[in-house]
Amino acid sequence: MRQFQGRVVTPGTVTAEAVVTKQGFNTLASLQMALQFGDKQVKCGDQNNEELHGKPLLGKALCLPQTIGSTTGGLVLYCACALEKNPACLLFANHIDSLAAAGAVLADVWVDGVSMPVVDCLGDDFLEYVKDGMTVTIKEDGIVEVA
Amino acid sequence: MLLTKEQQAILDGAQGETMAKVMKTMVMYGDAFEAEKLVPITSEYNHLVTSFGLKVMSPVYDLMQQLLDAGVMSGQKFSVDPRPLDKNVPASFLQNFVFNKFMYTKQDFYEDQLEKLGLKDDKAFTCTCYMDEVGNQPKKGDILSWAESSAVVYANSVLGARCNRNSGIIDIMGSIVGFVPYFGLLTDDGRKADWVIKIQTTKKPEAQLLGSAIGVKVMEDVPYVIGLDQWIGTELNDEAKSYLKDFGAATASNGAVGLYHIENLTPEAVELGEDLIRPDAKEYIIDDAELQRVQDNYPVIWKNPDAAPKLCFLGCPHLSLQQMKDWTDKIEAGLAASGKKKVVIPTVLTAAPGVLEAFNQTEYADRLKATGVITSYICPLMYMNNPLCKTMPVITSSNKLRTYTSARYYKDDEILAAITKGGK
Numbered sequence: 001m002r003q004f005q006g007r008v009v010t011p012g013t014v015t016a017e018a019v020v021t022k023q024g025f026n027t028l029a030s031l032q033m034a035l036q037f038g039d040k041q042v043k044c045g046d047q048n049n050e051e052l053h054g055k056p057l058l059g060k061a062l063c064l065p066q067t068i069g070s071t072t073g074g075l076v077l078y079c080a081c082a083l084e085k086n087p088a089c090l091l092f093a094n095h096i097d098s099l100a101a102a103g104a105v106l107a108d109v110w111v112d113g114v115s116m117p118v119v120d121c122l123g124d125d126f127l128e129y130v131k132d133g134m135t136v137t138i139k140e141d142g143i144v145e146v147a
Numbered sequence: 148m149l150l151t152k153e154q155q156a157i158l159d160g161a162q163g164e165t166m167a168k169v170m171k172t173m174v175m176y177g178d179a180f181e182a183e184k185l186v187p188i189t190s191e192y193n194h195l196v197t198s199f200g201l202k203v204m205s206p207v208y209d210l211m212q213q214l215l216d217a218g219v220m221s222g223q224k225f226s227v228d229p230r231p232l233d234k235n236v237p238a239s240f241l242q243n244f245v246f247n248k249f250m251y252t253k254q255d256f257y258e259d260q261l262e263k264l265g266l267k268d269d270k271a272f273t274c275t276c277y278m279d280e281v282g283n284q285p286k287k288g289d290i291l292s293w294a295e296s297s298a299v300v301y302a303n304s305v306l307g308a309r310c311n312r313n314s315g316i317i318d319i320m321g322s323i324v325g326f327v328p329y330f331g332l333l334t335d336d337g338r339k340a341d342w343v344i345k346i347q348t349t350k351k352p353e354a355q356l357l358g359s360a361i362g363v364k365v366m367e368d369v370p371y372v373i374g375l376d377q378w379i380g381t382e383l384n385d386e387a388k389s390y391l392k393d394f395g396a397a398t399a400s401n402g403a404v405g406l407y408h409i410e411n412l413t414p415e416a417v418e419l420g421e422d423l424i425r426p427d428a429k430e431y432i433i434d435d436a437e438l439q440r441v442q443d444n445y446p447v448i449w450k451n452p453d454a455a456p457k458l459c460f461l462g463c464p465h466l467s468l469q470q471m472k473d474w475t476d477k478i479e480a481g482l483a484a485s486g487k488k489k490v491v492i493p494t495v496l497t498a499a500p501g502v503l504e505a506f507n508q509t510e511y512a513d514r515l516k517a518t519g520v521i522t523s524y525i526c527p528l529m530y531m532n533n534p535l536c537k538t539m540p541v542i543t544s545s546n547k548l549r550t551y552t553s554a555r556y557y558k559d560d561e562i563l564a565a566i567t568k569g570g571k
Contacts, residue, residue, distance in 0.1 A: 106172060
């Protein structure tokens, strides 16, 4: 087990199974089809992401460097939270990007009863260490345990 | 973050609970980037990314309704991305059924909301709001609260305005409070280049392929491109601006670029030159082989990779008036060379309503119509975002459309051959 220290973007504690991408997570390409057509597991639809394509994202600890792509990204993430089709948490190796930050903040301020903790700045080591299927726990103050 | 008295009062509820939540959203958004302050928006118009009334996006429309019900409005009018539907664009009975009965059932409702929220006019539906024919063109140095990745990167890079890669909803919330957090591409430091890109190709690189290569490499960083001026010149004329529109859209969608500098061409590169480059900037050399490598790596996700194309989309982002005229000339010449009168693949050229209106007043309109090509204001990306299109072999020269859908990317000359001669 290893611990990583990150920065809290939106607060909360959670334990979930990791899904990992080392390339940028394209929020629109990944989530839109699944949300649009009611995929219960919210499988990743991004054909350009071989690590995630076809993998369920609902309730997972999504470990990523950053998000990329369309500026609908934040509102797609907000909708995923409002529809309770969101990952359990987002764990960024890098500083969070503006689109993911928007989604996290919109969900935090405008969606009642849904929690999607977000921690960033976990470092490249985090993304090197964490693998699909590992158990990730977000503790308080931005500490993330991976086992 | 240090707030002014006015901003703090709004946050404390002086203008009501909903306005306080809007302000809280912008403050938290800024806090995520350690922004020290909120700065006033100075552009005349805003631009929103959300133009589609998708049933699944109902939380967005619920939120917009909260704003309307609370009377929380922006002082700015806005343009917005293209409409997702147009009867002119070929669609099967099943596609039309899915579009109208399942997907875009909220379209009329949402357009009504947009009108109440401050839509500029009924021709303001385009991703290329900065075209002369549309009239949403910020000035150099203007602070914006825009979203739409291709518009943001164009405004920053070609017009010299200042805007972060804001998400949908943040775009309108910034405009409502009149302030955006000061970080990233709003700051002088955030506009410095992290990469030097050296163009060493033997011919003019395809804009959307070059943009893709750079986007994938630099992600959200700022590239300073050297050597492109030898191919597209040192003057921001219609041709150069159209090239940069397509180039930028590919950098933004294949990566997350919000600003690029082109040596001797874009305003800040002309003004500041290599002073824009950070001392520790990384280097990326692009030659013919590198562009070919990038194109060869695009996945082909058609069910039958050898299928004959059934539709061709040109214009993501929307075409400029000059590009509409250029395609007319090229298609006519291609058909003449192949001895055909009409395009052999249904082909749609998309542009802003104002650009189409201007095009239709030229002699090119009848010439293009005679080739069988259809013109539309539609968003090809929204048209293709459904499972029915996943099995439909669509070709395009848009790297943005390729990224988000099953459309297959070809260079312009390959597209021209396909639609005028046949084959892929």
